[in-house]
Amino acid sequence: MDINLTHLDENDRPKMVDVGAKEPTKRIAVASGMIKMSKEAYDAVVHNTAKKGPVLQTAVVAAIMGTKKTPELIPMCHPLLLTGIDCDVEELSDLPGFKLTVTAKLSGKTGVEMEALTGVGIGLLTIYDMVKAIDKGMEIINIRLESKEGGKSGSYQRHG
Known part of the structure; x- marks a missing residue:
């Protein structure tokens, strides 16, 4: 099986893919992940009693910042002119914990999957950082791409 790795040149040296000849298209990526924590930590976040301040609002700002900073963190990512970033936090009382969803949008020559995924991770x-004094055993779980639209590979929708 001959696999063409796009981030390696003919001498197996890392390179950034040249997207210069591609036509811009509308691109959207949605990623999500969860954080599982103790009931005590969950209650502190929900009731805004965590000592470091408003946890969920800060996490949304961090997710937006992480999305925007992706090319500084992931070596082969292109700097992108994002046109929109949406974040949603869902309370999961049964876990207990929270689900964070990030949607990244642009009109460009390369996808925004890594930006959405990075935003989720940073958020x-x-x-975790803001409530670790209450629960150091929190788990960040299920960070994944939910869907993407646009580009050569077309649409993707996670099933199940």
């Missing part, structure tokens, strides 16, 4: 890490 969830921010929640």
Whole structure:
């Protein structure tokens, strides 16, 4: 099986893919992840009693910042002119914990999957940081791409 790795040149050296000849298209990626925590930590977040301040609002700001900073964190990601970033936090009282969903949008020559995924990771890490004094055993779980639209590979929708 001959596999063409796009981030390696003919001498197996890392390279950034040249997207210069591609036509811009509308691209959207949605990623999500969860953080599982103790009931005590969950209650502190929900009732805004965590000592470091408003956890969920701060996590949303961090997720947006993480999405925007992706090319500084992931070596082969292109700097992108994002046109929109939406974040949603869902309370999961049965877990207990929270689900963070990030939607990244642009009109461009390359996808925004890594940006959405990075935003989720940074947002969830921010929640961990802000309540770790209450629960150091929190788990960040199920960070994944939910869907994408646009580009050569077309649409993707996670099933199940």
